[in-house]
Amino acid sequence: MAVIKKRKTNTGVGQGAPPWPTIVLFLLPAFLLYTVFMIWPLVQSMIFSTFEFKGLARGAFVGLANFRELFTRFPLNEQLPRAFMHNGVFFIGTMLIQNTLGLLFALLLSKAPFGKRFFQTVYTMPYLISALVVGYLWSLMLNPLFGPVNQILKLIGLSDLARPWLGDPATALPVIILVNAWQWMGFPMLLFAAGLANIGNDIREAATIDGANAWQLFRRIELPLLTPVIGIITVLTFIGNFNAFGIVWALGGVGGEPAGSTDVLGLVFYRTAFRGGVDAFGLASALAVLMFLFIFGISNIVLRWFRRMESDLT
Amino acid sequence: MTTNHNANYPRKRRKIEAGKAATAVLLWGYAAVVLLPLLLVIGNTMRPSREIFKHPVGFPTSINFDSYIRAWQEANFNTYFVNSLLITVSAVVLATAVASSAAYILGRYSFKGSKILSAYFLAGLMLPFRLAIVPLFLLLNDLGLIDSRFGLILVYAATGIPFSVFILSAFFRQLPPELSEAARIDGAGEFTIFSRIMLPLVRPALATVTVFQFVPLWNDFFFPLVLLRSTDKWTLPVGMTRFFGEFQTDWSTLFAGLIITTLPLVILFLLATKQIIAGLTAGVSK
Structure with a gap:
């Protein structure tokens, strides 16, 4: 009880804390809701991954048997590595296309004398649309018979390029990367724009006076100073891509058609949990643990890596 | 730098203007990539499906909201x-x-x-x-x-x-x-x-x-x-x-x-x- 009486003023917010019952009353609803429906299920996933399930009923402790099943049972043992690879391609493609475009447009708009707000608003708008709706929208656009995309290609004399974009295993995943970039490009653009706005104009002026041209200014000043933003965008893109679900469902169905060429981990996880056999819940929990460790682990490594790069700069 | 300044001026200005034009093309071009599919979707809600199948890209001939009513009532969107x-x-x-x-x-x-x-x-x-x-x-x-x-x-x-x-x-x-x-x-x-x-x-x-x-x-x-x-x-x-x-x-x-x-x-x-x-x-x- 001595804790309450000790008035702490080092936080800069003034007063000492109110009595414990008040603190608890204010915190409890959020704490309970968050713990029961978010944290506890995540913790339970780890426990469940080591148990055998029969439908909804939890059976005996089986150690790592569920994990072993993931890599040995057909067709999971083939689908998992393939989906994992697709997520990797998805991530790299998104970094190269979506985030490079985001940087380009942030730079162009940072120098634009007018219309900045208008273009930012337009570019950000597709983020509002549900990933599923974006997927369905583009599945209609790209329809081989009645889709406007092929129609437009024919109109401008590029009929050789017209093809069943989503029906061909070679183009389906690249198309998903592009459609996803169409939806999300505005997000990295906004983050880059905020990062560019944080760079003081005096640095730019000093560089320009020293004779730096636009490219040198970007390469030597702006890009290095954007390192923290690039780090955040890389991690968010990584998390987003490895959690992709709705957009792939709409464009490739629950099986990642055609011929599994768009199958991603999110779909494999869903199928394992809810379209699997009687022991599905144990297997799905094991898969959840692996995906969790991978996503969380890589995010942290990337963040730390960027933080080191950042401190090397200064 | 200063001695060349006058000689470079027209070229530099032309370069800046070309840069501005390229910027405008890029900005409007991408705005079109975002907006055209959305406008096409809105337009196509007012065209009968038969017509969409015949001409995927086209303007609606009348303003009508029949398709919205169908989606709302028949497709359970309500x-x-x-x-x-x-x-x-x-x-x-x-x-x-x-x-x-x-x-x-x-x-x-x-x-x-x-x-x-x-x-x-x-x-x-x-x-x-x-x-x-x-x-x-x-x-x-x-x-x-x-x-x-x-x-x-x-x-x-x-x-x-x-x-x-x-x-x-x-x-x-x-x-x-x-x-x-x-x-x-x-x-x-x-x-x-x-x-x-x-x-x-x-x-x-x-x-x-x-x-x-x-x-x-x-x-x-x-x-x-x-x-x-x-x-x-x-x-x-x-x-x-x-x-x-x-x-x-x-x-x-x-x-x-x-x-x-x-x-x-x-x-x-x-x-x-x-x-x-x-x-x-x-x-x-x-």
Whole structure:
């Protein structure tokens, strides 16, 4: 009880804390809701991954048997590595296309004398649309018979390029990367724009006076100073891509058609949990643990890596 | 440099103008990439499907909303829409209410364990929560909340708490301490200070938090897909999957369905562009 009486003023917010019952009353609803429906299920996933399930009923402790099943049972043992690879391609493609475009447009708009707000608003708008709706929208656009995309290609004399974009295993995943970039490009653009706005104009002026041209200014000043933003965008893109679900469902169905060429981990996880056999819940929990460790682990490594790069700069 | 300056001037100016033109082409070009598909969708809702199949790209010949009425009545969009609205609004209100009181305490005071609690709430921002679906499914099953809109509201509210606590506590922290001291001397209790004095002062942050939670919940497909069974409880995204199977050959209705699903968010975006951009760049901009 001595804790309450000790008035702490080092936080800069003034007063000492109110009595414990008040603190608890204010915190409890959020704490309970968050713990029961978010944290506890995540913790339970780890426990469940080591148990055998029969439908909804939890059976005996089986150690790592569920994990072993993931890599040995057909067709999971083939689908998992393939989906994992697709997520990797998805991530790299998104970094190269979506985030490079985001940087380009942030730079162009940072120098634009007018219309900045208008273009930012337009570019950000597709983020509002549900990933599923974006997927369905583009599945209609790209329809081989009645889709406007092929129609437009024919109109401008590029009929050789017209093809069943989503029906061909070679183009389906690249198309998903592009459609996803169409939806999300505005997000990295906004983050880059905020990062560019944080760079003081005096640095730019000093560089320009020293004779730096636009490219040198970007390469030597702006890009290095954007390192923290690039780090955040890389991690968010990584998390987003490895959690992709709705957009792939709409464009490739629950099986990642055609011929599994768009199958991603999110779909494999869903199928394992809810379209699997009687022991599905144990297997799905094991898969959840692996995906969790991978996503969380890589995010942290990337963040730390960027933080080191950042401190090397200064 | 200075001696060459005059000789270079016209070339340099031409270069700058060419750069400006290229910039304009890029900016408008990408704006077209974003807007044209959306305009095409809106236009096609007013064209009969027969005509769309004949000419995929074309202008509507009349202004009519038949396809919207078909989607709304025959494709159950009225039911889905009401469910989406009910579930999303309830979850956002619940999450914001509980998060603001927690954020107030965490933002204004430091006490034993306050730092750990803040970190605990913050951790939720990074967690790929969907992966917890199996235990969540079993938990809701035990509570009798599978195929229940209330169950989905609880889950959604929980997912909104980390971001709301994060943003709101930062705002509460910035308020000057004199405000609450004066009220406390006048004998006001903690809850009065919170609800009457502090909460109104963080209204901009409340707007950001509300708007920013609304969008992903309205759009979410995964949780209703797993947690809701009966079609009369479905939200728009889940309804969409059935709709696309049933109305395969009626493209103008399909397009109308896409518009109905998205329209509330467009309205929200136009009303609260500032809040949405603030939410998207939270943590990066100063």
